Amino acid sequence: MIDKNSPMPIYYQIEEAVKEQIEKGELKEGDMVPSEREFSERYQISRMTVRQAITNLVRDGYLVRFIGKGTFVARRKIRQTLFGLTSFTEDMKSRGMNPGSQLLDFREIKAPGSIAEKLRISLGDPVYEIKRVRSANGTPMAMETTYLSSGLVPGLTEETVQGSLYQYVEEKRGLKIHSAVQELEASVARKAESDILGIEIGAPLLWIKRFSFLKDKTPLEIVHSAYRGDQYRFVVEMQR
Numbered sequence: 001m002i003d004k005n006s007p008m009p010i011y012y013q014i015e016e017a018v019k020e021q022i023e024k025g026e027l028k029e030g031d032m033v034p035s036e037r038e039f040s041e042r043y044q045i046s047r048m049t050v051r052q053a054i055t056n057l058v059r060d061g062y063l064v065r066f067i068g069k070g071t072f073v074a075r076r077k078i079r080q081t082l083f084g085l086t087s088f089t090e091d092m093k094s095r096g097m098n099p100g101s102q103l104l105d106f107r108e109i110k111a112p113g114s115i116a117e118k119l120r121i122s123l124g125d126p127v128y129e130i131k132r133v134r135s136a137n138g139t140p141m142a143m144e145t146t147y148l149s150s151g152l153v154p155g156l157t158e159e160t161v162q163g164s165l166y167q168y169v170e171e172k173r174g175l176k177i178h179s180a181v182q183e184l185e186a187s188v189a190r191k192a193e194s195d196i197l198g199i200e201i202g203a204p205l206l207w208i209k210r211f212s213f214l215k216d217k218t219p220l221e222i223v224h225s226a227y228r229g230d231q232y233r234f235v236v237e238m239q240r
């Protein structure tokens with residue numbers, strides 16, 4: 001499994017081997033992985049190298065470490081397909097998980113240029129700015145900042161946005177959410193995201209921007225979100 005002559009660093013080879021074992025089901029959720037000492041003896045490599053690999057696998061969400069107990073295979077990441085336009089609440093419920101929203105900030109502001117342009121409203125028109133931490137069974141998964149025109153979706157309250165925004169838009173406002181464009185970009189957590197999401201500074205994040213539209217192409221929302229890289233895997237299906 002380890003090729004000491006490979007240009008790939010040894011810690012990287014160990015990481016790949018462990019990920020492959022998890023992928024193949026040879027290592028299952030909750031299984032204990034060998035200790036640093038066992039790894040280093042088995043492959044005749046330094047414990048420093050093993051530690052580096054394990055630390056990276058923990059940071060990336062493949063393994064979890066329990067002090068005094070050992071290191072175990074983590075729960076599989078949430079596989080989020082990008083074929084349908086769903087809400088966070090729907091996504092979590094469809095997995096039998098309990099969705100949560102912690103409100104960090106909720107206010108009505110005058111739309112700055114960039115937001116006004118995307119929502120196709122006038123500069124300074126009122127928009128809601130909503131900052132929420134989204135959680136699944138109590139674990140923070142993502143933080144989201146949402147902009148919606150209050151002209152289009154009036155009557156939002158702190159209480160509403162602690163539930164499902166999409167449900168409010170569709171059921172209470174009678175608007176039909178139709179389509180969205182989404183951009184994904186890799187990043188790492190800085191201090192603010194690490195505090196809010198309960199992850200380490202430098203842990204992997206996926207920044208997602210979603211622009212969603214109603215059937216007549218009226219822009220509905222702009223959402224900037226940071227998803228935890230150790231919890232999520234996004235799946236896209238393509239056809240040729």
Ligand code: 16G
Binds near residue numbers: 086146165167221223
């Ligand atoms: C998802 C959407 C977000 C939408 C939210 C509504 C992504 C990247 N984002 O989190 O754009 O505002 O769902 O969820 O998927 P809610 O109806 O539970 O409030």
